Amino acid sequence: xxxxxxxxxxxxxxxxxxxxxxxxxxxxxxxxxxxxxxxxxxxxxxxxxxxxxxxxxxxxxxxxxxxxxxxxxxxxxxxxxxxxxxxxxxxxxxxxxxxxxxxxxxxxxx
Numbered sequence: 001x002x003x004x005x006x007x008x009x010x011x012x013x014x015x016x017x018x019x020x021x022x023x024x025x026x027x028x029x030x031x032x033x034x035x036x037x038x039x040x041x042x043x044x045x046x047x048x049x050x051x052x053x054x055x056x057x058x059x060x061x062x063x064x065x066x067x068x069x070x071x072x073x074x075x076x077x078x079x080x081x082x083x084x085x086x087x088x089x090x091x092x093x094x095x096x097x098x099x100x101x102x103x104x105x106x107x108x109x110x
Contacts, residue, residue, distance in 0.1 A: 057099035
C-alpha cells in the first residue's frame with residue numbers, strides 16, 4: 001500500500017466527525033466503568049481501551065479540529081490517567097503517551 005493511499009485513508013477517517021464522537025464516547029464509558037467491565041470480562045487479552053487510545057491518537061494526528069474537540073470534551077485528562085503501568089493492558093501507557101503527543105503538539109503551536 002502506498003503512503004498516499006494511507007494518508008488519504010487517514011484524512012477520510014479523521015473527517016468523519018460522528019465516528020470520532022462515538023470513539024470518544026466509548027472511550028469515556030470504558031474509562032468510567034472499568035471495574036464493572038472487568039468483572040464481566042475475565043480474559044486479560046481484552047484491551048479495547050488500549051485500542052481506543054491508539055485510534056484516538058490516529059484521529060487527532062495533525063488534525064486541529066479533532067484535537068480541540070477532544071480537549072473540549074475533557075478527554076485529555078482521561079487519556080493522561082493512563083500513564084501508569086496497567087498489567088491488563090501493558091501497552092496502554094505507551095499508546096497514551098503517543099496520543100497525548102499528537103493532541104498537545106497542535107495545542108502548543110496555537
